[in-house]
Amino acid sequence: MQQGAAHVVGVALCFLLEKLVLLAGRLAREARHHDHADEQQDQREDADVAEGKTPAYAFEHFSSPYGRGSKV
Helix, strand or coil: CHHHHHHHHHHHHHHHHHHHHHHHHHHHHHHHHHHHHHHHHHHHHHHHHHCCCCCHHHHCCCCCCCCCCCCC
């Protein structure tokens, strides 16, 4: 009976290892996708600045004599 239990444990460990490998691959793909989306956003913002548009983040940090300051 011990050999049967060892086989079940071995199969379960293989299954968990397979799931871990698949999860790691999926997370890596999602990270690359996220990095690509950030890069595209940066390129759009750079293009806006090159065209003379003020980027949205420029208004998030400013000082004013009226007491309005940084959003951070």
